[in-house]
Amino acid sequence: MAPNLHQLKSTQTRSRLLEAAMEILQTKGYGQLSIHEVARVAHMTTGAVQHHFGSKAALMMEVLAHLIDRLDKENSFWPPAQWPARERADHFVEQAWKQLYGQPRFAAAWSAYLAARDDPVMTAHIIERRAQLSERLTQRMLGSFPELRRERDSVAHVNFILSCLRGLGLQGPFAPSDVIDAQLKVLSQTIQSFLTTPETHS
Incomplete structure (x- = not known):
């Protein structure tokens, strides 16, 4: 069933608010991110932000979800399964750090x-949303x-890798x-060890 006009408008509003939040994070930093500032940058009301996200934590959860949506569609992020194990592991660790986990907005989201x-309601929401994102990342990694x-x-x-x-x-x-680079190198080596078949050790 095709979405109705109200659903389309709601989706567009949500996307606009997420883009405003990411713009604030990238240009002003986490300290400047607030419901009021997102509303100001998006040229909308604070009520609209609260209607779609409820709190700063929920907003940050959706910012990360939005980023993962982009990575999910970005084939260059995920190494092809036919590449050698070391090349795949190095590529994944490098891209995961560069595009997601090493970004200031990641630490900001966890803050x-x-x-x-x-807040038990918000915690339950974050757990549920993170489980959905984790499942998607898991399936892409297994691919x-x-x-x-x-x-x-x-x-x-x-x-464990994530x-x-x-x-x-x-x-x-x-x-x-x-210090981070050295640990990322160890993580790549760990991934490679996971990919090694028992026959390789014989």
């Missing part, structure tokens, strides 16, 4: 999540790294770049 952790499907705990392997990237993303603002 908003942690600030909302005492780029089909060897992981051989592992009985393939999803746990993927979640957790490492999230941890580095939170550490990033407080660590020298060479």
Whole structure:
């Protein structure tokens, strides 16, 4: 069923607000991001922002979801499964850090999540939304790294990789770049070890 005019308008408004939020993050930083500022940049009312997102934490969750939507459609982000294991692992780690986890907005989003952790309704929403995003990332990773499907705990392997990237993303603002780079290299090597078949060791 095709969306009606109201649904189309709502989708357009939501997209406009997300673009305004990302513009603020990129040009002014997390400290300037607020419901009021998003409304001002989008030339809309604060009521419109609150209607679509409810809180700053919910807004940041959707900003990350919006970015992941873009990466999901960006084929250059995901290495082809036919590439050698080392090339795929290096490419994925580099792009994941460059385009998502190493961006200031990633740490900013988690700051908003942690600030909302005492709100059970918001926490439940974030958990649910993150589970959806994690599932999408997992399926794309298994497409780029089909060897992981051989592992009985393939999803746990993927979640471990993503957790490492999230941890580095939170550490990033407080660590020298060479320290982060060294850990990203180790992560790539770890991914490669996951892709190695038992026969390779014999």
